[in-house]
Amino acid sequence: MKQTSPGPETSSEHPSLAGTDLFLAYDRSTVVHGASLRLVAGQVTALIGPNGSGKSTLLRSLARLHRPTSGTVSLPDAPDALALKPKDFARQVTLLSQSRPTPNGVTVRDIVGYGRHPYQARYRRTDADGPRAVAHAMEVTGVTGMADRGVDELSGGELQRVWLATCLAQDTGVLLLDEPTTYLDLRYQVEILDLVRDLADDHGVAVGVVLHDLNQAAAVADHVVLLRQGVVQASGSAVDVLRADLLSETYGLRIDVSVDPLTGLVRTEPVGRHTARRAQPA
Numbered sequence: 001m002k003q004t005s006p007g008p009e010t011s012s013e014h015p016s017l018a019g020t021d022l023f024l025a026y027d028r029s030t031v032v033h034g035a036s037l038r039l040v041a042g043q044v045t046a047l048i049g050p051n052g053s054g055k056s057t058l059l060r061s062l063a064r065l066h067r068p069t070s071g072t073v074s075l076p077d078a079p080d081a082l083a084l085k086p087k088d089f090a091r092q093v094t095l096l097s098q099s100r101p102t103p104n105g106v107t108v109r110d111i112v113g114y115g116r117h118p119y120q121a122r123y124r125r126t127d128a129d130g131p132r133a134v135a136h137a138m139e140v141t142g143v144t145g146m147a148d149r150g151v152d153e154l155s156g157g158e159l160q161r162v163w164l165a166t167c168l169a170q171d172t173g174v175l176l177l178d179e180p181t182t183y184l185d186l187r188y189q190v191e192i193l194d195l196v197r198d199l200a201d202d203h204g205v206a207v208g209v210v211l212h213d214l215n216q217a218a219a220v221a222d223h224v225v226l227l228r229q230g231v232v233q234a235s236g237s238a239v240d241v242l243r244a245d246l247l248s249e250t251y252g253l254r255i256d257v258s259v260d261p262l263t264g265l266v267r268t269e270p271v272g273r274h275t276a277r278r279a280q281p282a
């Protein structure tokens with residue numbers, strides 16, 4: 001692994017969630033080989049890499065939805081987070097996964113309310129913060145206006161925001177997001193990424209987010225982790241990881257990289273045959 005700069009892996013800060021030397025397999029086929037990741041409070045860590053490189057599997061293992069063959073997942077109060085009771089874990093970590101089944105006959109407000117499940121006792125209602133948390137989660141994701149609609153009648157982007165609201169209502173210190181901008185129009189892509197940044201900056205949430213758009217990763221992340229074939233290729237700041245040579249080799253495609261003089265953000269530009277042809281001088 002190329003450790004390009006002091007990133008979460010070398011940070012002396014205590015991580016809010018850490019995966020260490022994780023090996024992850026489906027049946028007997030190992031797809032993630034010894035990956036380590038530390039999510040730190042107030043920081044956004046983006047996982048990037050080509051299709052099938054193991055991003056979702058790694059994220060799901062951090063959320064305890066994929067049991068590692070070996071390696072550990074730990075929380076500050078639990079060196080072995082896999083041993084925690086489900087509700088104790090769910091009060092600390094939530095995952096917005098890529099796809100979820102859409103239940104019939106359930107309203108948006110109900111679905112967002114499911115996020116409060118870890119705070120509710122079986123026989124008594126003890127969740128005094130619930131209504132406030134649900135209302136706030138719906139407001140920041142822009143779904144308050146559709147609170148009474150059935151989730152089975154929403155568009156893909158609307159539904160994505162409802163699921164995100166459900167995660168936010170869970171009010172955890174660690175938020176794991178698998179491609180949260182998929183299905184969203186441009187405005188909501190930007191709003192969701194702004195929201196992610198606010199959660200880290202203003203509420204100290206540790207965010208781990210899978211992104212395909214490298215420019216979005218550059219814009220939102222404090223740290224970027226590049227995966228290839230289940231191996232962490234590089235980990236560090238956007239400037240250190242989003243390098244033309246590293247990206248071109250990893251994605252098998254020429255990718256030009258520049259720094260925007262106005263924003264200082266790294267910009268990546270994949271160069272296909274058509275782009276290259278158009279760039280030829282007349």
Ligand SMILES: Nc1ncnc2c1ncn2[C@@H]1O[C@H](COP(=O)(O)OP(=O)(O)OP(=O)(O)O)[C@@H](O)[C@H]1O
Nearest residue numbers: 026027031049050051052053054055056057058210
């Ligand atoms: N349920 C499954 N059963 C068997 N193999 C799987 C399963 N899910 C994923 N894989 C395999 O595991 C590897 C990693 O997949 P994963 O979904 O973690 O990658 P990814 O980087 O998130 O991909 P993408 O960008 O396409 O979403 C791939 O080779 C994939 O084919």
